[in-house]
Amino acid sequence: MNRDYTAESYDALASEYDMRWKGYIENTHQKLLGRLETRPSDRLLDISAGTGYLAKYLQQHEWEFDEFVLNDISSEMLDKAQEKVGPDGRYGYTEYRAEQMGFESNSFDQVISMNAFHNYLDQGAVIREVYRVLKPGGMFYLLDWNKTGLFRVVNYWIDKLTSETIQTISVDEVEELLRSYHFNIKHKETWHYRYWNLFFICATKPA
Numbered sequence: 001m002n003r004d005y006t007a008e009s010y011d012a013l014a015s016e017y018d019m020r021w022k023g024y025i026e027n028t029h030q031k032l033l034g035r036l037e038t039r040p041s042d043r044l045l046d047i048s049a050g051t052g053y054l055a056k057y058l059q060q061h062e063w064e065f066d067e068f069v070l071n072d073i074s075s076e077m078l079d080k081a082q083e084k085v086g087p088d089g090r091y092g093y094t095e096y097r098a099e100q101m102g103f104e105s106n107s108f109d110q111v112i113s114m115n116a117f118h119n120y121l122d123q124g125a126v127i128r129e130v131y132r133v134l135k136p137g138g139m140f141y142l143l144d145w146n147k148t149g150l151f152r153v154v155n156y157w158i159d160k161l162t163s164e165t166i167q168t169i170s171v172d173e174v175e176e177l178l179r180s181y182h183f184n185i186k187h188k189e190t191w192h193y194r195y196w197n198l199f200f201i202c203a204t205k206p207a
């Protein structure tokens with residue numbers, strides 16, 4: 001693949017990401033944490049884990065699970081996550097593009113994508129890949145920007161000002177895409193945080 005501007009941009013941002021986006025990260029993760037349910041036998045995969053806020057939170061609050069894989073295309077973001085989590089055998093780290101991951105089919109109980117869907121070059125490929133790696137009955141938690149209303153203008157300027165891939169779509173378009181890849185929608189909500197319009201969808205792979 002050619003030069004990856006998104007990975008480069010996050011590599012450069014990694015050391016200040018947590019401080020700069022603290023309020024936003026907490027707001028969005030509270031939505032996820034209100035719905036996420038884990039069992040002691042669960043294998044979890046965060047396909048764009050960034051600096052590992054979620055992984056660290058589950059560790060600190062002693063959530064039960066068997067394994068948590070943090071995946072991201074930015075090695076600097078993953079290094080921050082690894083520092084934060086420290087030595088803990090339940091956590092693993094991979095650097096696949098979410099569009100094509102080297103995991104076995106039907107191998108994860110829960111897959112998470114937080115604040116990254118707008119960055120994916122091929123969103124359909126990511127959804128197909130998540131469907132492939134989820135076990136039947138497994139849950140996909142997807143949270144990101146919702147390109148509606150005035151946020152369209154904000155999104156336009158974000159796209160102009162960053163070198164990252166920005167391909168934000170609306171929650172209705174995301175839902176349609178998920179359904180076209182055979183996911184069942186279990187929960188869908190939208191809200192605002194500062195100037196962002198956001199959505200959160202929980203979708204299952206049929207058992």
Ligand SMILES: C[S@@+](CC[C@H](N)C(=O)[O-])C[C@H]1O[C@@H](n2cnc3c(N)ncnc32)[C@H](O)[C@@H]1O
Nearest residue numbers: 010048049050072073074097098114115116119
């Ligand atoms: C805004 S950060 C979100 C990080 C974390 N999930 C959070 O909410 O704090 C977006 C992350 O998505 C990653 N990313 C972007 N495109 C990706 C892709 N195609 N595959 C995997 N990760 C990707 C970036 O490297 C970055 O770490």
